Amino acid sequence: MDYKQLNDEYYNVLRSGEVPILSCKNCGYSFTNLRTTCPKCSSDKLNVRGAKEGVVYSYTIIERGLPFTAVLLLVDINGVRVKANYLGDPKKLRIGLKVRSKYVKQELIESIVFEPAE
Amino acid sequence: MKVINETMVDASIVGFGFYYEKKVEVPAVELFKRSIIEAIKMANMEKDEIDGLVVTAVPGTIDNSHDTGIFLINKVASKVGINKLNYFDYVYTGGSSIVVGTYRAFKAVESGLANNVLVVGGGKGNLLKRIRSSMFESTIKNYVNEGVTYYELTIPTIEFYPTSDYALIANRYMREHNTDDSGRAMIAVKQRENANLNPKAIYRGKLTLKDVLESPMVSYPLRLLEVTNPVDGALAILVSKNASKSSISPIKLMGFGEATLTIPLAERENILDTPVKHSVRRALNSLNLDKIDYYGIYDAYTIMVLLEIEGIGLADNGKGGEFVMGDSFLPTSSYPINTSGGSLNVGQVGFTSGGVVLAEALYQLAGLAENRQVKDARIALVNTLGGVFDHSATIVLGVE
Ligand SMILES: [Zn+2]
Numbered sequence: 001m002d003y004k005q006l007n008d009e010y011y012n013v014l015r016s017g018e019v020p021i022l023s024c025k026n027c028g029y030s031f032t033n034l035r036t037t038c039p040k041c042s043s044d045k046l047n048v049r050g051a052k053e054g055v056v057y058s059y060t061i062i063e064r065g066l067p068f069t070a071v072l073l074l075v076d077i078n079g080v081r082v083k084a085n086y087l088g089d090p091k092k093l094r095i096g097l098k099v100r101s102k103y104v105k106q107e108l109i110e111s112i113v114f115e116p117a118e
Numbered sequence: 119m120k121v122i123n124e125t126m127v128d129a130s131i132v133g134f135g136f137y138y139e140k141k142v143e144v145p146a147v148e149l150f151k152r153s154i155i156e157a158i159k160m161a162n163m164e165k166d167e168i169d170g171l172v173v174t175a176v177p178g179t180i181d182n183s184h185d186t187g188i189f190l191i192n193k194v195a196s197k198v199g200i201n202k203l204n205y206f207d208y209v210y211t212g213g214s215s216i217v218v219g220t221y222r223a224f225k226a227v228e229s230g231l232a233n234n235v236l237v238v239g240g241g242k243g244n245l246l247k248r249i250r251s252s253m254f255e256s257t258i259k260n261y262v263n264e265g266v267t268y269y270e271l272t273i274p275t276i277e278f279y280p281t282s283d284y285a286l287i288a289n290r291y292m293r294e295h296n297t298d299d300s301g302r303a304m305i306a307v308k309q310r311e312n313a314n315l316n317p318k319a320i321y322r323g324k325l326t327l328k329d330v331l332e333s334p335m336v337s338y339p340l341r342l343l344e345v346t347n348p349v350d351g352a353l354a355i356l357v358s359k360n361a362s363k364s365s366i367s368p369i370k371l372m373g374f375g376e377a378t379l380t381i382p383l384a385e386r387e388n389i390l391d392t393p394v395k396h397s398v399r400r401a402l403n404s405l406n407l408d409k410i411d412y413y414g415i416y417d418a419y420t421i422m423v424l425l426e427i428e429g430i431g432l433a434d435n436g437k438g439g440e441f442v443m444g445d446s447f448l449p450t451s452s453y454p455i456n457t458s459g460g461s462l463n464v465g466q467v468g469f470t471s472g473g474v475v476l477a478e479a480l481y482q483l484a485g486l487a488e489n490r491q492v493k494d495a496r497i498a499l500v501n502t503l504g505g506v507f508d509h510s511a512t513i514v515l516g517v518e
Contacts, residue, residue: 014273031385033272039381058293058389060285061338065278072277074286074384083384085275095293111274 003036009048010034011110017103018050019075019082019112032082051077053117056097059086073114075099088115127359129227130368131220131515133161134484136477138240138351138467140320146180146241146350147197149468153354154198154238161356162363163234168356170205170235171195172223174215176469179241186210194238205232212504213416214376214511215239216353216472221374221513223357233359240352240468247348247469272384278337281345281419283383283506285337288421290389292339294436299339301439303330305420306343306462308447313459315449315490320349321463344420349465353473355480366484372497373514375400383506393510394429394501401499401512407431410514412482412492413453414475414500417460426501429510454492457482472502476513483517 006022013020023030026043037044054077062070071086071093086093087102100117103110135156137149150173158165173191185193187208195203205226209219216239223235277283288302307327313319325343333343361368377396383389407430415426424438432453433441446453458464458478461471479498481487487495497516503509 019273033382033385039385058286058290059338060282060289060340061335062276062278062282062285063338064334064336064342065281066276070276070278072275072282072286074290074389081384081386082273083275083277084273095289109274 006036006046006048007034013048013050014110014112015103016050017101017112018052019054019077019084019101021049021051021077021080022046023049030080032080051080052101053077054082054099054101054114056093056095056099057081058095059093061090061093073099075114082112084111085113086115087113092116126228127230129224129357129359130361130370131355131480132358132361132364132368133157133159133163133356133366134477134480135160135354136351136473138349138465140349140465141244142242142350146175146245147193149240149242149350149352150194150238150354151197153240153352154194154236157236157354157356160365161358162365163356163358165198165200166202167234168200168236169203170223170226170232171200171203172207172209172219172235172237174209174219174239175241176246178246179243179468181242181245203232205235211376211509211511213418213470213472214502214504214509215470216476217500217502217511217513218376220355220357220476221371221511223355224371227357227359235357236354237357238352238354239470239473242350243348243466243469244350272382280506281340282337284419284421285340286383287389287425287506288339288419291421291424294390297436297439299331300327301442302420302424303327303341303344304439304442305417305423306330308442309417309456309460309462312447312449312457312490313463316458316464319459319463320465321459340419340421343462346418346461346466346471348469349467351467351473353467353477355476366486367517369480369483369515369517371513372516373401373403373405374512375402376509376511378509379507390425390435392425392429392507394426394503394507394512395431397510397512398430398499398501401514405514410497410499411454411495412457412479412498413455414479414498415455415460416471416475416502417456417462418466418471420462422503425507426503430499430501449487449490449492454482454495457487457490457492475502476500479515483515
């Protein structure tokens with residue numbers, strides 16, 4: 001897929017508050033890193049879709065090494081994983097928690113974070 | 119046509135030197151030199167006899183430059199005063215580099231590329247630690263840091279790579295296997311017991327399971343005493359076709375295997391599925407684990423050791439904690455592991471635990487482990503990791 005077109009589609013989905021998921025039209029593999037080719041079969045026939053809800057597959061609360069505490073998640077979206085930060089109630093945090101994505105922008109960096117969906 | 123096999127010679131490790139300090143104010147190449155001098159001395163060789171050099175360093179641990187490849191090789195060679203080299207290699211597979219480099223040195227000697235090949239890996243762990251903390255300070259405001267890892271175009275995240283990745287693995291491990299922290303934390307306790315037998319360990323003193331579980335949280339569920347701390351130093355290993363002058367019994371290569379996962383952590387179907395079993399299987403070949411007298415296990419984080427124990431086959435998946443609780447780790451136990459105390463107690467020399475675990479296996483095989491010597495240690499298996507289970511390299515070494 002053309003990088004510019006892919007990048008535009010990716011960021012359109014991201015700005016709508018959803019996680020951009022890339023799928024390979026050749027082998028069906030889906031992934032969330034922005035790549036111009038499929039890492040399984042190297043096909044460049046990709047499409048981009050969005051997904052909003054997932055389940056916490058694993059998490060960690062980072063208390064040292066950074067100037068503040070941050071929560072990092074691996075979220076499972078029907079078998080597709082994404083790594084992102086969590087900005088919800090720390091007391092609700094657990095593996096298996098249903099989470100919903102949200103668009104954030106801080107200075108020039110655009111990203112997706114998760115909050116509890118339940 | 120098998121030209122190379124016709125000239126195949128018998129190679130062995132004839133000397134090694136392991137130099138490290140908690141922190142030293144000398145250039146990194148000076149650390150390389152000190153370890154090399156020790157290795158050459160143990161081998162009873164002259165530096166002019168060295169005709170091959172394999173170097174590895176974690177980028178950022180060498181002063182005032184990001185030198186890699188031939189630039190660093192030449193810098194090290196000229197520091198030591200080695201002027202005629204026939205074989206050069208620069209290896210970088212992360213924490214497993216020194217093991218991969220050692221294997222390549224054996225192959226270089228066996229195939230006749232060179233006669234006496236030095237492998238050296240290390241650097242200033244403190245230097246990279248300092249660079250990393252200033253990086254966090256300058257970039258954190260922009261909601262980005264190293265979290266945008268070498269895979270580049272991920273959704274930007276705030277993370278503490280690679281610690282937070284290993285924490286994600288440790289948390290998932292407890293969930294899948296329905297365990298608590300104790301088996302994993304016990305690794306730190308067992309290794310500290312070993313460190314108390316090693317006068318050169320930087321961290322010593324009594325340590326209980328309670329101490330580990332009550333140490334400050336770094337990245338849940340990993341606590342401070344489960345995480346290694348970078349220090350300065352280097353390991354040098356001399357592989358030669360001539361073992362007759364050496365002051366140690368020649369250490370032979372019995373097996374080697376490596377394996378990688380080509381996709382990043384976030385995309386792995388099961389983050390507990392590591393490449394360790396593949397590299398170990400290749401390294402063991404037809405050898406059984408009951409022939410192994412000593413284990414060196416890469417230990418930057420306790421969770422690595424736990425999953426390596428399972429990958430090596432010392433315990434079933436999910437049962438690594440039970441194995442740790444049993445008769446293991448101490449030199450007198452059924453399964454001596456990381457008898458120096460590992461990098462959790464020696465420190466992570468040059469920002470990698472590979473040299474620490476490999477060096478101790480060499481001390482054991484050479485019979486130089488003093489009061490932590492494993493009786494009749496003839497065969498050692500050393501497993502090392504690069505990245506977040508991105509690479510695993512296993513070497514099996516033995517003495518007659
Ligand atoms: Zn594909």
